[in-house]
Amino acid sequence: MNKRAQTMAENRAKLVSAARKAFAEKGYAAASMDDLTAEVGLTRGALYHNFGNKRGLLAAVVEQIDTEMALRANAVGADAEDAWQGLLAEGVAYIRMALDPEVQRIVLLDGPAVLGDPSQWPSQNSCLEVTRQRVEGLITQGILKPVDPEAAARLLSGAALNAALWIAASDTPQEVTPKAVEAFQLLASGLLEKGNAQI
Numbered sequence: 534m535n536k537r538a539q540t541m542a543e544n545r546a547k548l549v550s551a552a553r554k555a556f557a558e559k560g561y562a563a564a565s566m567d568d569l570t571a572e573v574g575l576t577r578g579a580l581y582h583n584f585g586n587k588r589g590l591l592a593a594v595v596e597q598i599d600t601e602m603a604l605r606a607n608a609v610g611a612d613a614e615d616a617w618q619g620l621l622a623e624g625v626a627y628i629r630m631a632l633d634p635e636v637q638r639i640v641l642l643d644g645p646a647v648l649g650d651p652s653q654w655p656s657q658n659s660c661l662e663v664t665r666q667r668v669e670g671l672i673t674q675g676i677l678k679p680v681d682p683e684a685a686a687r688l689l690s691g692a693a694l695n696a697a698l699w700i701a702a703s704d705t706p707q708e709v710t711p712k713a714v715e716a717f718q719l720l721a722s723g724l725l726e727k728g729n730a731q732i
Contacts, residue, residue, distance in 0.1 A: 599656035631700035641701035
């Protein structure tokens with residue numbers, strides 16, 4: 534990487550890091566781009582050059598956090614006793630991340646309000662593909678009913694996302710979370726082939 538490209542990458546990383554902190558503490562609407570750029574010793578021009586505008590900067594922050602969430606959920610799933618339990622554990626882990634204040638504010642509240650439907654975000658699409666592959670494998674093994682893998686993956690992902698959105702918007706997220714987790718597990722278990730009934 535040449536010096537100019539390295540400097541641009543460093544500036545981009547500084548801006549994302551500062552924005553992540555500002556959006557978590559103040560929310561998207563109240564975060565000042567002048568304060569944010571001054572904090573990292575850059576100009577507004579650097580922000581516009583790298584992200585186009587404040588919305589583009591939020592998109593970069595959301596993508597970073599959403600990717601971290603997927604990695605955390607995958608790690609939880611990898612520790613499960615089998616592929617089915619892993620798929621369930623990933624969904625439950627994603628739902629429970631809605632209790633994290635940073636995730637709640639940036640990804641689940643400000644993200645949809647500013648960036649639109651989360652199911653259309655690039656980071657969500659990559660998660661969907663991983664889920665589709667896992668579902669396909671479980672169908673091949675006879676663990677899940679012979680259902681269209683993409684349809685099942687979209688519904689599982691949508692259920693987890695909507696549960697997380699419900700928790701984030703709730704006045705009582707600690708009370709809502711176990712209800713959301715239980716309902717998600719029951720919905721998902723409807724995909725199990727008879728004789729595999731387990732949650």
